[in-house]
Amino acid sequence: MIKAFVIGHPIKHSRSPLIHGHWLQTYGIAGSYVAIDVAPEALEAHFGRIRAGEFAGGNVTVPLKEGAFRLCDALDPLAQRIGASNTLVRRPDGTIIGQNTDFMGFLGNLDQSAPGWDDTLSEVIVLGAGGAARAIVIALEERKAGVIHVLNRTREKAEALTALSPKVIAGTLDQFGRLAPTARLMVNTTTIGMHGTRFDDLPMSLLPKHCTVTDIVYTPLETPLLAEARALGLPSVDGLGMLLHQAVPGFEAWFGTRPAVTLELRALIEGTL
Numbered sequence: 001m002i003k004a005f006v007i008g009h010p011i012k013h014s015r016s017p018l019i020h021g022h023w024l025q026t027y028g029i030a031g032s033y034v035a036i037d038v039a040p041e042a043l044e045a046h047f048g049r050i051r052a053g054e055f056a057g058g059n060v061t062v063p064l065k066e067g068a069f070r071l072c073d074a075l076d077p078l079a080q081r082i083g084a085s086n087t088l089v090r091r092p093d094g095t096i097i098g099q100n101t102d103f104m105g106f107l108g109n110l111d112q113s114a115p116g117w118d119d120t121l122s123e124v125i126v127l128g129a130g131g132a133a134r135a136i137v138i139a140l141e142e143r144k145a146g147v148i149h150v151l152n153r154t155r156e157k158a159e160a161l162t163a164l165s166p167k168v169i170a171g172t173l174d175q176f177g178r179l180a181p182t183a184r185l186m187v188n189t190t191t192i193g194m195h196g197t198r199f200d201d202l203p204m205s206l207l208p209k210h211c212t213v214t215d216i217v218y219t220p221l222e223t224p225l226l227a228e229a230r231a232l233g234l235p236s237v238d239g240l241g242m243l244l245h246q247a248v249p250g251f252e253a254w255f256g257t258r259p260a261v262t263l264e265l266r267a268l269i270e271g272t273l
Contacts, residue, residue: 002031004254005058007038007046013219015269016059019247022268023259031255033058043067050090056254057089057096059247065131072098081164082138084131087250099253102135105246107143110214112245112261113237117185117212121145125176125183127199128190129157132216134164136187141165149179173202180206188215193223204228215239221273240269 006016012035020033038046043064049055060068069075069085073095079085085098110117124145126133129152140148141164151171152158158170171179180186186207192199194217204225207213213229218239222230229236244261252258 002029002255003055004031004033004250005036005055006033006061007036007043007058007064008061009037009039009063011035011037011061014061015243015272016247018269018272019244019265020251022265023251023257024255027255027257027259029255029257038064040064040067044071047071047096050088050096051094053090053094055090057087057250058254059250060086060088069098072096074098076100078103078138082131082134084134086131086246087253089250089253099249100135101246101249102132102242103139103142104249105242105244106136106139106216108245108248108261109239109241110212110237113241114212114214114235117235117237118143118145121184122147123179123182124148124185124187125179126150127173127176127186127188127192128152129161129170130189133189134161136189136216137161137164137168140185141167145185149175149183151175151179173199177203177206180204180211181208183207183211186211186213188213188217188223188225191217193217193225194219196220196224198224204234205232207232207234209233211235212237216242218243219273221270240266240273244269 014035075098079098079100082100087099087101148167150158150161151173155172162168212235214237215223216239226236
C-alpha cells in the first residue's frame with residue numbers, strides 16, 4: 001500500500017488528509033495519507049523514514065518548510081527558483097526531490113474561480129513577502145503581469161523578492177493607498193485574516209471596481225479582507241481553492257492518478273471550516 005503524509009507542528013488542523021482521503025476513495029486506490037506531528041528537531045529522522053521506503057512522499061507545512069528545503073537531495077527547477085518546497089517525492093533510488101505546488105495552486109484557484117482574471121495584469125499588489133508570496137510572484141510573472149508591488153510590514157523582507165523578477169517593486173504596507181487606484185489584482189499572502197484578524201488602515205475603497213481581490217487564508221472562508229471587498233462590489237476569490245489545487249500534483253506523483261478538484265470535494269472541506 002502506498003503511503004503519503006502531511007507534516008507540521010502542530011498539524012491536527014490540516015484538511016489535507018480529508019482531501020487526499022477523498023481522492024483515494026474516489027479513484028479506488030489502495031493507499032493512505034496521514035497527518036504526522038513532527039517537531040523541527042525530528043525532521044531529519046522523518047526524512048530517514050522516507051528514504052527507507054516507508055512513504056512515497058508527502059506535504060510539508062509550517063514550521064518545517066525551510067528545514068525540509070535544506071534536507072532534500074534535489075529540487076525541481078520551480079522549487080529551486082522560488083526557494084521553498086511544500087511537496088516531497090521519493091524517487092526509486094531512495095533520494096527525495098522537493099517540489100513547490102503553491103505556484104499551481106494559486107493559478108488553478110483563480111483560473112477556476114475567476115476566469116479572465118489575468119486578461120489585464122498591468123499592476124498587481126501582493127501583501128506579504130514569505131514563502132507563499134515568492135511562489136505567487138513567479139506565478140504572476142508566468143501570466144505576464146506588468147508591475148508587481150510587494151508590500152510588507154518590513155521593507156527589507158520585501159526587497160528580497162526583487163531577486164525573483166525585475167517586475168517586483170518592494171514597498172511597505174503604508175504605500176497601499178497610493179498604489180490601490182491602478183491595481184488590477186490584490187493578493188493577501190500573510191496570515192492576517194485568520195481568526196478574524198484584520199489589517200489596520202488598509203483603504204480598500206481606493207481599489208478600482210475591476211480589481212480582483214484574493215486571499216490565501218481559508219480559515220475563515222471569508223476573511224475580513226474578502227468581506228470588505230465583497231461589500232465594495234469587488235470580485236473576490238477565497239483561499240480554499242488554492243489549498244485544493246496545490247494538492248493535485250503531489251497526489252499524482254505519489255499515487256499515479258491526476259485527481260480533479262470538484263464541487264463535491266470543495267463542499268466536503270467547506271463543511272469542516
